[in-house]
Amino acid sequence: MQLSFKLNGSATQWEDVYPGENLLEVLRRHDCWEVKGNNCTNGECGACTILLDGIPVPSCTVFAARVEGRNVDTIRLLGDPDHLHPLQQAFLRHGAVQCGYCIPGMLLSAHALLVRNPHPNRDEIQQSLSGHLCRCTGYLQQIEAIEEMARLPEGAE
Numbered sequence: 001m002q003l004s005f006k007l008n009g010s011a012t013q014w015e016d017v018y019p020g021e022n023l024l025e026v027l028r029r030h031d032c033w034e035v036k037g038n039n040c041t042n043g044e045c046g047a048c049t050i051l052l053d054g055i056p057v058p059s060c061t062v063f064a065a066r067v068e069g070r071n072v073d074t075i076r077l078l079g080d081p082d083h084l085h086p087l088q089q090a091f092l093r094h095g096a097v098q099c100g101y102c103i104p105g106m107l108l109s110a111h112a113l114l115v116r117n118p119h120p121n122r123d124e125i126q127q128s129l130s131g132h133l134c135r136c137t138g139y140l141q142q143i144e145a146i147e148e149m150a151r152l153p154e155g156a157e
Helices: 023-029 086-093 103-118 123-129 142-152
Strands: 003-007 010-014 049-052 054-058 072-073
Touching: 010 049, 054 103, 086 103, 086 142, 103 123, 103 142, 123 142
Parallel strands: 003 072
Antiparallel strands: 003 010, 049 054, 049 072
């Protein structure tokens, strides 16, 4: 089947999507390797998180056909190694990145939170990260990085 949607703001059309195939499989087949995958396959780890119309969701639990006409954003939305987003820079400053496997999903969830609520409290930050598992750093460094961003004046991100 054919699938038309926006990927990181660009109109995208893929011809080789199979009924019942999950979005994670399709993204990775189309070289979106920044979406980590084949981890839990049931939405519990958060490694494959994308933004679907601005809402963080694990791509392993979304049928690819459900994104027809919608907006799908991966970590590429925020930046790349040569042009880091301020949130990515905050994660680095706070030592919130070690192996990097969980980080793209955490960054997207944090970004969605800050767009929705530029000044979240610690409970709201913890809730936004609740769908992500990190075995390297724990969670304190990520929370502190997001709190730093939450202290910025509105629109500074």
